[in-house]
Each structure stands twice: as structure tokens, then as C-alpha cells.
């Protein structure tokens with residue numbers, strides 16, 4: 170277009186309403202704090218301290234790092250919404266993209282964001298965004314303010330940055346009294362969730378000892394979704410995805426095969442096993458998305474041990490539609506089929522591990538493994554039969570010659586304890602095939618023979634034919650065969 174021939178007029182965003190709009194991007198407390206930590210990591214911080222000070226409605230959250238810090242000009246630039254064009258290239262280790270995170274993450278939780286920063290060789294500088302001031306002045310103006318108690322925080326450090334959130338109106342009402350124990354408990358609970366989120370989101374940095382993150386001065390331990398230090402975790406082959414992403418599947422061990430019960434419990438993660446299955450999308454080493462099938466599959470109980478790592482370099486941000494909060498990603502259409510077929514393979518292994526109580530059938534095949542129940546498939550219909558070749562059946566048969574009652578009781582016990590409920594559940598849930606109706610695979614005379622046996626026994630015990638027939642009609646599955654009973 171030839172722009173020179175058009176009239177022009179400036180349409181500057183109205184500061185007060187625009188900045189309120191930033192609050193509505195949809196961060197949670199944990200994604201907001203993670204976004205601030207991203208900045209610290211990008212600035213080469215080694216130690217990051219998150220602190221919360223309970224003071225009722227005047228509570229404070231601070232995030233301090235010992236990274237490169239900023240000088241006066243750099244800090245003002247950093248405070249500008251949209252400091253950097255999202256389209257510009259970023260260094261490989263830069264976790265930022267939009268030039269917004271510091272502001273949008275902070276405003277999603279608080280009305281006052283103040284930042285103190287010190288670059289090596291400079292004196293500390295500070296600036297603040299105060300939403301109340303912007304509402305009043307209607308100007309995009311920073312104020313040079315920082316709560317006094319923090320002004321000297323960086324004096325003993327070569328460089329670093331301190332982010333301070335006050336007036337946390339999205340976390341608790343500003344008029345909350347410091348003595349309000351209920352509010353205090355809620356405040357603590359929401360922050361505990363943050364701690365777990367951080368342990369997961371930044372686990373690779375923590376594991377590699379690239380950074381330490383402290384939570385009220387306690388060091389946060391990494392939470393690794395893939396349980397790589399469990400012996401029985403199955404690690405699948407690496408696969409390269411179009412455009413430079415990498416995928417690697419993990420199947421966690423069955424509950425019985427975890428080293429300890431504690432390890433099994435810990436591995437379930439923030440939302441529990443069923444919710445934590447799926448892809449784990451990393452951007453650099455930073456986890457964006459934890460446990461999500463990216464619209465390719467539903468979450469189902471029997472895939473709960475399957476977790477697949479996807480590593481994205483930040484040059485793929487646009488293609489994968491990374492969002493401002495760094496909590497969403499959408500695989501491009503060209504990759505979806507590949508993701509789906511890889512995931513299907515890992516999911517199959519996961520469902521085997523889940524249903525065989527940790528035993529892997531394929532490994533057993535060579536040893537002529539004898540399950541007590543055999544799954545049969547015919548014409549897309551499935552059923553289970555008791556494996557007559559199983560040793561226990563042979564042995565109980567010989568026991569039955571001497572102690573028939575004991576033998577029957579033992580057999581019933583074993584059958585009760587080993588009903589393959591999980592596989593039945595999975596077959597039903599997959600819904601691709603249907604269950605064979607009862608008695609469709611047995612000799613039609615079986616029901617009749619047993620009915621005659623039972624009927625004769627009742628008569629021998631003194632019942633009238635009518636009484637015996639009435640009784641048989643109450644016994645499953647003979648209640649379904651009234652016609653046969655009447656013929657007796």
C-alpha cells in the first residue's frame with residue numbers, strides 16, 4: 170500500500186483501561202510467578218528467592234535474583250509494555266518472547282509492581298507501576314517508588330533484581346486483617362501450590378544445578394515427571410519432529426514396581442496420576458505444558474502412566490503458537506499425525522504396564538507364561554476364559570478327588586482374586602469391540618444339564634416341583650431361562 174496518500178490520526182491506547190485489560194490475560198498465581206522466574210533465568214541468575222510476607226491485606230510477595238540486573242535506562246525499558254517485538258529473534262537461552270511478562274504477570278496478581286535492580290558497576294535503581302496512580306493520572310507513567318524496607322536489598326550483591334508485588338487484590342481482599350486466620354490459611358495454601366508448580370516447571374534447571382530456587386529460604390527440590398531414577402521406568406526411543414522439536418516417551422512403572430510407596434506417591438504430581446498423563450512440552454528447558462494430550466486423545470485411567478516429553482526450541486514459538494502466559498502450545502497441523510502415532514505406541518505400552526500389574530507380557534512370552542484368565546477374541550467380540558492349562562487347575566482337580574469341598578473353595582478363591590477387572594474395564598472404555606454375551610460360547614446343553622441336576626437335588630430334599638422351579642428362577646443366570654425351567 171502507498172500509505173502517503175492517506176490522512177492519519179494517532180490512536181493511543183487509553184492508559185487506565187488498557188492496563189486494567191492486561192489484568193485479564195488469565196494467569197494463575199503459579200503461572201504468574203513462573204513468568205517472573207523466567208526473566209531471572211534469562212538474566213543468568215543462579216539463585217532465586219521467593220518470599221511471602223503475611224500482613225493481611227497488606228501482604229507482600231517478592232522475587233529476588235542474582236542475575237545480570239539492569240541499569241536505570243534498561244529498567245525503564247523493561248517496565249514498558251511490549252519492550253521487544255515478539256517477532257524478533259531471541260538467543261537460545263532467552264525464555265522471553267513478548268516483552269510483556271513482567272507487567273502482565275504482575276498486574277494479574279497485584280496493583281503495585283515495583284522493581285529494584287542493580288547492574289554490575291552501577292548503583293541500584295527502582296521504578297514502579299501503580300495501577301491506582303495510572304487510573305488517576307490516565308498516563309503511561311512510572312513512579313519512582315519502592316517500599317522502604319526493600320531499598321537496600323541489593324546493596325550487598327554485585328548485581329541482581331528484586332520484584333515486589335504489593336496490594337495483592339487478586340489473591341486476597343485488600344481490607345483483610347492480619348489476624349484473619351482463615352485468610353492466612355488460604356493465602357498459604359495458594360502459595361504452596363506455587364511451590365509445587367515451580368518444582369515441576371523448572372525441574373531441569375534445578376537438576377542440572379544451573380539454578381537454585383528458594384521458597385521462604387527453603388531450597389525447592391526438583392520434581393521430575395518421568396521418574397528417570399526409577400529402575401523400572403521404560404524410556405522409549407527419541408523421535409525428531411518436523412521443524413526441530415524432539416519427542417521422547419516414558420512409561421512409569423506399575424505401582425507395585427516403584428522402589429518405594431513414597432516414590433510412587435511423589436510421582437503422581439500436582440493433580441494426580443490420571444490428570445498428569447500426556448505430553449510435557451518444554452520450551453528450552455522450561456516446562457510450558459504438563460500432562461496434556463494436545464487435543465489428540467482423551468485422558469483415560471489406563472494411560473495414566475504415560476508421559477511424553479516434547480522439547481521445542483524457542484524459534485518454533487510462532488509455529489506452536491506459544492501464548493503470553495507460557496502455559497499453552499498448539500502443535501502445527503503438519504506434526505499432529507506424527508505426534509499421534511508416536512503417542513499411540515507409547516500409550517499401548519503404558520496400558521500393558523497398567524493392566525498386567527507391572528509385568529510386561531512380551532518379556533514373558535518366551536517363558537510360556539500362564540495367566541489364570543485368557544482373553545479370547547472372536548469376530549470383534551471379546552471374552553475371558555479360565556486357563557485350563559494353568560497348574561492350579563490341574564492340582565485342584567486332583568485335590569478334588571480327596572477333598573472336593575476344599576478344592577472348590579480354593580478354586581473359587583483364586584478366581585475371585587484374579588478377575589481381570591482392569592482389562593475388562595479397558596476393553597469396555599475403548600469401546601471398539603463388544604463383550605461376548607454370556608453362554609454364547611458353551612455347549613447349549615450345559616445350562617440344561619445343570620438345571621436338571623439342581624432340580625433333582627431340590628426334589629430329593631423334599632421340595633414340590635413348583636417350589637423347586639420357583640427357587641431356580643431366583644438363581645443367576647437361570648432367571649434368564651424361565652422357559653427351560655418350566656420344561657423340567
Ligand SMILES: Nc1ncnc2c1ncn2[C@@H]1O[C@H](COP(=O)(O)OP(=O)(O)OP(=O)(O)O)[C@@H](O)[C@H]1O
Nearest residue numbers: 208209212238247265266267268269270271272330
Ligand atoms: N529479573 C530480571 N533481570 C534482568 N532483566 C530483566 C529481569 N526481568 C525483566 N528483565 C528485562 O526486562 C525485559 C522485559 O521483561 P518481560 O518479562 O516483560 O518481557 P520478556 O521477558 O522480554 O518477554 P515475555 O513477555 O515473553 O516474558 C526482559 O526482556 C529483560 O530484558
Ligand SMILES: [Mg+2]
Nearest residue numbers: 208265270271
Ligand atoms: Mg519475561
